[in-house]
Amino acid sequence: MNELHFASRIRQILNQGSVDAKVAQRLQAARELALSRQRPEPQPVLRWADNVLGDGWSWGGLSARVILPVVALAVAAVGIYRWQESQRLAEVVEIDSQLLTDDLPIDAYLDRGFQNWLKKRAADE
């Protein structure tokens, strides 16, 4: 007899069997107990990372749980640097625009440091 055919007959017969009520009850209780102790699902970001990286993605014990916070920290550091740069640029732009539209008070043109440097240079010469 063909192995697959024989096996499928065996499967049909085994599937017709049932366990007695006591056993079924205990299995159900065990299942409920197991569900009550089920490990919580990971955070969405970590779960997403797990899906993307897969389970086999570990560099000598470095899992997504370690790599992801490090990457997040690096991204945050770069973000802060860029933000500070743009703030500084905005200040320069503001001064330049005020300079061009003559909104600056007259004192702004008085660079006392430059005057002192000129005097000192003249004295040296």
Add this chain to the structure above:
Amino acid sequence: MEGVERRAFKQAVFAVRDEQAALDIVQDAMLRLAEKYGDRPAAELPLLFHRIVQNAIRDWYRRQKVRSLWTTLLSSLSPGRGEDEDQDPLETLQAADASNAQDMPGAQLEQAQVLEIIEQELTKLPARQREAFIMRYWDELDVAQTAQVMGCSEGSVKTHCSRATHALAAALKARGITL
């Protein structure tokens, strides 16, 4: 999950021949699955569960080995113990089922008897052959998955399955059952 746990229970019964021990094995396996792998994708769970059950059955055998060693040592010290060791658990199973026999109609009774004989013959198969046969043909895992759970090559799974099928077919034929 209900079907999976019933099959796991039956598989454990075939392996350890003790309903209570089998229930303990399945319960432990479910707890271990939930506590350690509860966060895994649902598609991975059946395979993990099979693996845990197989390991739990092996652990049970290991514990039994140690226990039987102690029992042998102790029984050699105190005579009169260990008289029940020759008792075949299948005899009690048969007796329990026979008590229900009178309530069943003919075809159903025949089916129940065939099922019982198949279960008995599965119990008699070598452990690895039985594991491979049940996972492959009752749990309907493919060859690669079965090999993964059993920790052996796909070729070994095929060999185990083939031997189990031939042994089972021969045993059933010898008992007058043709499928």
